[in-house]
Amino acid sequence: MQPLADxxxxxxxxxxxGQHQLVNQNGPIFKMIETNNIFSHxxxxxxxxxxxxxxxxxxxxxxxLFVQLxxxxxxxxNLMKIISSAKENSLFQKMTILFIDEIHRWNxxxxxxxxxxxxxxxxxxxxxxxxxxxxxxxNSLLSRTRVFVLQKPTNQEVQKAIDRGLKKINRQMSTKSxxxxxxxxxxxxxxxxxxxxxxxxxxDFSIKNIDIAAQKSLNYDRxxxxxxxxxxxxxxSLRSSNATAGVYWVCRMLNAGEDPLYIARRLLRFASExxxxxNPNALLLANQVYEAIQKVGMPEAEIFLVQLAQFxxxxxKDNSAxxxxxxxxxxxxxxxxxxxxxxxxxxxxxxxxxxxxGKNYQYDHDLVSKKSTQNCLPLELKxxxxxxxxxxxx
Numbered sequence: 001m002q003p004l005a006d007x008x009x010x011x012x013x014x015x016x017x018g019q020h021q022l023v024n025q026n027g028p029i030f031k032m033i034e035t036n037n038i039f040s041h042x043x044x045x046x047x048x049x050x051x052x053x054x055x056x057x058x059x060x061x062x063x064x065l066f067v068q069l070x071x072x073x074x075x076x077x078n079l080m081k082i083i084s085s086a087k088e089n090s091l092f093q094k095m096t097i098l099f100i101d102e103i104h105r106w107n108x109x110x111x112x113x114x115x116x117x118x119x120x121x122x123x124x125x126x127x128x129x130x131x132x133x134x135x136x137x138x139n140s141l142l143s144r145t146r147v148f149v150l151q152k153p154t155n156q157e158v159q160k161a162i163d164r165g166l167k168k169i170n171r172q173m174s175t176k177s178x179x180x181x182x183x184x185x186x187x188x189x190x191x192x193x194x195x196x197x198x199x200x201x202x203x204d205f206s207i208k209n210i211d212i213a214a215q216k217s218l219n220y221d222r223x224x225x226x227x228x229x230x231x232x233x234x235x236x237s238l239r240s241s242n243a244t245a246g247v248y249w250v251c252r253m254l255n256a257g258e259d260p261l262y263i264a265r266r267l268l269r270f271a272s273e274x275x276x277x278x279n280p281n282a283l284l285l286a287n288q289v290y291e292a293i294q295k296v297g298m299p300e301a302e303i304f305l306v307q308l309a310q311f312x313x314x315x316x317k318d319n320s321a322x323x324x325x326x327x328x329x330x331x332x333x334x335x336x337x338x339x340x341x342x343x344x345x346x347x348x349x350x351x352x353x354x355x356x357x358g359k360n361y362q363y364d365h366d367l368v369s370k371k372s373t374q375n376c377l378p379l380e381l382k383x384x385x386x387x388x389x390x391x392x393x394x
């Protein structure tokens with residue numbers, strides 16, 4: 001059965017919801033279609049913000065051949081078949097739009113395969129990514145495309161999509177329930193419509209049923225609750241120095257199709273937050289693994305993450321930097337903008353010297369001990385110490 005989100009997918013810009021900065025009469029997507037000057041570009045935005053829909057609207061409006069690849073499941077062989085077909089189409093002045101969903105999942109070599117065909121216009125490439133293109137897309141490919149940033153849909157825009165869905169299934173929902181479902185969707189139009197489908201089967205659109213339907217949707221949403229439960233299990237297993245559990249949860253995420261770079265970023269954070277200076281090499285290795293994944297991609301990159309997870313689990317733990325960060329922010333929130341002590345201020349002018357800027361400052365290198373005892377904090381925080389354990393060991 002065709003999903004509701006696909007049934008009501010807009011086929012023209014007039015019906016498209018959101019992204020006004022791109023599709024209004026002065027927007028670049030509108031102008032591109034109006035002038036029939038279609039060029040290769042990449043959409044960067046959150047899930048269900050309209051990336052696929054915009055690509056299909058462009059193809060539909062310009063009567064171009066639309067071909068879609070998934071960077072998760074499709075590789076170079078499928079791409080070359082499309083390129084061969086596109087070359088034949090060009091002989092008949094038929095434009096081929098190649099839409100690659102989750103293009104950030106393709107490694108450098110796979111992305112490089114696109115370059116000559118984007119360069120000579122054999123295909124018009126439209127890529128979609130939820131990741132920052134400057135980190136995940138080759139510079140050579142970025143230079144041949146333009147990046148359009150899609151914003152997270154507002155609650156009002158999600159509600160508008162829900163209203164269309166209700167009309168499609170010929171049902172009515174109270175304004176209160178519509179607003180509640182829109183807010184719960186948190187900018188994810190697809191989530192809202194999928195939840196509406198489940199609601200329809202439950203009989204009524206009460207707040208209670210919305211919560212039930214939303215929970216069912218989350219269980220099947222890789223970006224939902226279970227996703228965060230498992231990444232939490234990764235962190236807590238490594239924090240408990242349980243390498244087996246850490247590797248199990250990492251492999252669970254990869255097996256479900258998780259982006260390996262997402263896991264690598266979280267492990268980068270873990271290396272600093274939970275290990276810190278107890279083993280500074282943890283952060284270095286985590287960064288190297290992140291870069292290696294960018295070069296190699298899946299499935300080869302899985303072993304890099306397994307190796308890293310084992311290393312992080314076996315490393316000594318120290319969260320003092322994390323604790324210090326929290327304490328510093330608490331002081332900032334409590335005291336706002338406290339002034340810098342006068343003796344720490346530079347005094348490049350006579351007036352500033354007359355105001356005692358820099359007076360009694362101790363230049364530590366001039367001291368025999370090379371370490372002064374002067375106050376380095378605002379007076380209100382004079383006795384603060386974010387690293388008490390470290391000081392007690394000295």
